[in-house]
Amino acid sequence: MNDTMKPTSRAAASTSSPRRRFLKDAAGVAGGAGLLALGAGMYARQASALPATAIRPPGALAEAAFLAACVRCGLCVRDCPYDTLRLAELGDGVATGTPYFLARDIPCEMCEDIPCVVACPSGALDRALTDIGEARMGLAVLIDQENCLNFLGLRCDVCYRVCPVIDKAITLERMHNPRSDRHAMLLPTVHSEHCTGCGKCEKSCVLPGESAIKVLPIKLAQGSKAEHYMRGWEEKDAAGESLIGEQLELPVRGLEDKAYGDTRVRPGEGPQAPPAVPDYAPARPPGGGLDSGWKP
């Protein structure tokens, strides 16, 4: 009320220590309000763990910063031409009102002009992202090797073929098929360096229900790097030469004529029999193109 109010009969009749009463009131009110706000805060805390299938739009800041920046206006949702994005509703498990998409429903089509980022007024979607190929919404992981048809030895390849960054983000790696012992398996393999997390692969996986390949938030999809482990081949590339000098090649008995490190034993080969093929080189498919030659 107006603080210039004259003492009325009501005020005069009340307690003789207005200050104490005020303090008591204020404590009660503050306590109540604090509890309410704390509840909201704790709910927010708990709900800020993003469910694994909820993927943020391209250019989204790291989750913590995103939750401070996004004003929940839905302008990104409106400007997405494919209706990929949606705003989380209370109970979705994603912070209410923030945008996300489920790749298995509608993946991101990787628009060249990235309209969602352009539309965002708050900076929650970073406009520094101008090349959609640089987006890292998540990372695809071939999560179910037991049901993926290619792992079963078939040639499905669908996830590989739909990838907008085909042959870079996802490749088919040729492996020996131990089951038939005479066929190859072409294993879809995702490379974090190029995968944008658009989810096209997850969307189009041919399995009837859940997809065998899934886009996950990067935090879930990737382990942290073992900093103490030097990758010799990378160091060698960086330095232009081996860091530990040329290696002495010790002959292995019976394998004398093979390339260093090639310890494969072919039928009829071995210490007992003389080497059948003097110049052995691993066979490669003529003009294959599928196998990127990627090494772990």
Place this chain on the structure above:
Amino acid sequence: MNAQTTTGQATGTRPERKVPPTSVRGAAMRGVVARPGHEAIEAKGWLRAHKWLLLRRTSQFGILALFLVGPWFGWWIVKGNLSSSLTLGLLPLTDPFLIAQQLAAGQWPYREVLLGGGIVLAFYLLLGGRLFCSWVCPVNLVTDAAAWLRRRLGLKGGKAPAANTRHWLLGFVLVIAAVTGSLAWEWVNPVSMLHRGLIFGFGLAWGIVGGIFLYDLLIAPRGWCGHLCPQGAFYALLGRASLLKVSADKRRDCNDCMDCFAVCPEPQVIRPALKGVGQDHPLILDAECTTCGRCVDVCGKDVFRITTRFNRSES
């Protein structure tokens, strides 16, 4: 509010002191449920006795409609929601309450949001902070409905928390934003949630809105908007020096029917102006007044009108 004749200087000479039978005071004397505003309808006709209410509902539903014709019919006049929007692809508007939380959370937003927030801020600073409450906010429809039903059913009593709880809550909202580094309040804020829900889909948000309705109806009269809502408290702060004010300029004609007190969402703001308690001019300067104009409507004696803060005249 208890009926009492006060000692204000406006009590001087009054032409008519007969209390109308359907008014709050008259009904209380007869022990029946009051129909505040009935007297005004008889005196001024239904339309004039609902003028500001109708204008206000038009404004509230009109704004909502502007947001809804986009998703419903594909006419994209306004995109977004009350939190932040873009009109005709040109005019950005952002809720300054959100920007306050953003800044508290340590996030400096892009220019559009700041610009949009500035425009909205200037509007409410200039015209009246809680105009947002009575002319824009969708929750107002819910709490007004609860208050109406409460009056209609003659529900009495109930316990509302202290009216300044909202200021504490406003403080805590900002503190929580700073502590969690996120817009924590926006997870549960019924104001943005209801508006967003209507446009983008509800989920369980119905629960919160329904909760507010029941809380206002059964537990605390005017509990949410009048005591708890930190967003209303924020806008009240903006309205400290704003232009549009309600004036009880014909307070000499007041016949103490108490109808204005019954319909006012912040009844405590009326007394200083109407009864001249602690002030001599008839302006309602309290920033908690939402400038809804309902008191203007329901007064059979036409005591109130909406004017500017500079008009201290009395007639």
